[in-house]
Amino acid sequence: MEALLKLDHVTICYNGEPVVQDINLELNKGEILGVVGESGSGKSTIIKAVMGLLGNEGMVTEGDIWYMGRNVVDMSEKELRTLLGPEIAMVFQDSGAALCPIRTVGDQIYESMREHEKISRRECEERTIEMMEKIGLKDGRRVLRSYPFELSGGMNQRVGICISMLQHPSLLLADEPTSALDVIVQKQVVEEMLLLRQEYHTAMIIVTHNIGVVGKMADKVLVLKNGKVMEYGDTRQILDDPQDPYTKELMNSVPRLNRGKLESICTG
Numbered sequence: 001m002e003a004l005l006k007l008d009h010v011t012i013c014y015n016g017e018p019v020v021q022d023i024n025l026e027l028n029k030g031e032i033l034g035v036v037g038e039s040g041s042g043k044s045t046i047i048k049a050v051m052g053l054l055g056n057e058g059m060v061t062e063g064d065i066w067y068m069g070r071n072v073v074d075m076s077e078k079e080l081r082t083l084l085g086p087e088i089a090m091v092f093q094d095s096g097a098a099l100c101p102i103r104t105v106g107d108q109i110y111e112s113m114r115e116h117e118k119i120s121r122r123e124c125e126e127r128t129i130e131m132m133e134k135i136g137l138k139d140g141r142r143v144l145r146s147y148p149f150e151l152s153g154g155m156n157q158r159v160g161i162c163i164s165m166l167q168h169p170s171l172l173l174a175d176e177p178t179s180a181l182d183v184i185v186q187k188q189v190v191e192e193m194l195l196l197r198q199e200y201h202t203a204m205i206i207v208t209h210n211i212g213v214v215g216k217m218a219d220k221v222l223v224l225k226n227g228k229v230m231e232y233g234d235t236r237q238i239l240d241d242p243q244d245p246y247t248k249e250l251m252n253s254v255p256r257l258n259r260g261k262l263e264s265i266c267t268g
């Protein structure tokens with residue numbers, strides 16, 4: 001089976017300076033990869049590269065990023081734009097901040113949907129409300145009429161996840177999707193994202209500092225340090241028996257980490 005996403009010896013530079021080096025990873029349909037590592041190790045850079053959003057300073061200088069057999073590195077902006085949204089979507093740490101503060105959630109969702117498909121306002125609302133229910137937003141009609149500031153952080157984050165999932169992407173890139181949330185809401189959002197994966201077979205890359213989130217969500221883990229892969233493989237194996245000294249250090253920084261307790265440390 002061809003991988004949904006494959007990074008093949010990828011090196012990424014900002015202003016000519018390498019930030020991540022020689023990254024290899026593979027993600028199959030419906031699989032979840034957790035990317036962990038200290039601040040500045042290059043986690044977000046990897047997912048930005050997959051989206052072709054490294055900006056003017058950033059560049060993939062070596063290697064290839066294959067998405068369903070097409071090399072993202074060689075794609076024109078126009079080609080990339082057709083992928084982003086319907087195929088590859090992204091969730092940020094603080095979705096509320098990414099929304100326009102002076103327009104209702106409903107207006108913003110309708111606008112983003114219309115960019116990719118011909119859809120009536122009514123159909124858009126119905127689809128959105130259905131997706132909102134799946135991500136734990138019960139009163140969808142009120143949410144659609146609301147401005148982002150009228151919603152809680154957890155609600156805004158669910159709105160962000162809802163927007164990214166509306167077109168049923170094959171790949172969801174989530175940069176710290178739960179870290180701005182309180183412990184209880186974090187746990188709910190993690191569970192809701194797992195339900196979305198189950199329903200839509202969406203593969204996900206979750207960038208996080210939270211080993212609990214990785215233990216609960218990820219099938220595979222990639223541990224980064226200073227832009228280099230320290231460890232990569234099956235989540236259970238890596239969390240239960242880390243081989244690399246840096247990974248051991250990361251695990252030790254989480255008190256009482258063991259299989260039975262992963263769920264209880266699904267916190268910030």
Ligand SMILES: Nc1ncnc2c1ncn2[C@@H]1O[C@H](COP(=O)(O)OP(=O)(O)OP(=O)(O)O)[C@@H](O)[C@H]1O
Pocket residue numbers: 014015019037038039040041042043044045046055057058
């Ligand atoms: N646009 C940019 N221009 C120049 N350097 C950048 C740019 N974006 C990121 N960097 C640098 O690349 C390195 C990796 O940053 P990145 O955001 O990928 O790390 P991270 O592991 O996601 O960190 P954090 O956990 O703090 O979010 C850092 O040294 C950062 O300063």
